[in-house]
Amino acid sequence: MGTYLITGATGGIGKAVAELLRERGHDLILTGRSAERLATLTKDLGTGAHARTQVFMMDQNGEAGAVRTTNAPRASVSTLTLDLMEPRRLEAALAETGLPTTLDGVIHAAGIVDLGPVAEQDADHWIDQLMVNLVSAAELTRILLPALRGARGHIVFVNSTAGLQANPNWSAYAASKFGLRALADSLRAEELELRVTTVYPGRTATEMQRKVRAQEGQPYDPSDFADPVTVARVLVGTLETPSDAVVADVTVRPH
Template identity: 50%
Template sequence: MSVHLVTGAGSGIGAAVAGRLLARGDELWLLARDAGRAKELAARFPGAHTLVGDLAEPSRLSWAIGHQAPPDRLDSLLHVAGVVELGRIGDLTPKVWNETLAVNLVGPAELTRLLLPQLRLSRGHVVFVNSGAGLTAHAEWGAYAAGKHGLRALADSLRAEEHAGGVRVTSVYPGRTATPMQQKVHQQEGKAYDPSRWIDPESVASAVLAALDLPRDAEMTDVTVRPGV
């Protein structure tokens, strides 16, 4: 039985990934931003364990994890949580930049650092669910795209550093996916939201699991997922 820790399991792609892993009998750990969210996740995913730690406050993650009992080994760390706030560069405040980069880049970097000993022990796998914005930046997506471009760099550097020890690292770049985040994006864009036009979160979860389940003689480094016709 493999042991996985998932961020962002409350909705969208994270919920789809967590549900698939739990259904196949793996041991599941879920990161929750606070105790209330932890209770919600425990009720939604019976049998899963929870850890409380807020990615929006990266400097407090070490203290938070240190006062709990994280798993002593990890087969995968799956970074799925994220936030988005659209806006033109000339209008974005430091508050938006700091909040966006904390959750989308600095928090994942710090959580990875804290759990690397467990991942090294298991020759585990780190998966970053990135975004098409991590490959191409468009107008009004500056803060989000900057964080996702940084997340790509984080993944590439981590892979180069940990490859010799057997830790695999994968970046998954989904296009627009039918999630609550996408609904928020449409509201900010002033567009009608039709989830049937976009990728089902389960399809992205399938890509994530394909990377996890690849035999040890190979590694998926970058996986791009786009809406079908």
């Protein structure tokens, strides 16, 4: 089993990825802005479908005896509160945590969006989206590269179809996602021992999408969009691709 760090782990796609990797028995390092939400997620991952399995042992007479709890899946879950609005502080924050010396993968799932026409998007709107969606992803990747190299690991960037085409009112967000695409492409060419994947989800039923619909003045109906679990399954599938190949880019659109 491997060790994976997930940013934006309390959000729609990030949480779904965490649940799938937990079910597979991987060790997880979950990051997010809210310590309270991270604690809730950690609790959820230890219950229900993600809980440890109870095995009923039989005695010598073939009757039910002691109950033994097994680690199925055998995974540890740790959390790390990070503010991706402050990429210059990430290195110090990570240095205090005692991260593992090797990482099998990093999933960059954190992101923010704030729509508006260019005429109304002031510098703060641009800076906030670029810091969270692009600069922090680049800085975290830089810091974690030694650990990733040690495991010949896999880096997944959760991008957006806005990273393939910029539409009206999406300039700042799309620019951050176009930049994230460039980051992934350059990293893939530089770090030949690592696998680098970009996932481009279309509109997905998350709280971010609820905010987008409100900004667009439209109703939000989750059934209109792709389920975050579907996107997560595609993403985890790229992680599970045999080591002789890499899924470099994959787009997931609602049907």
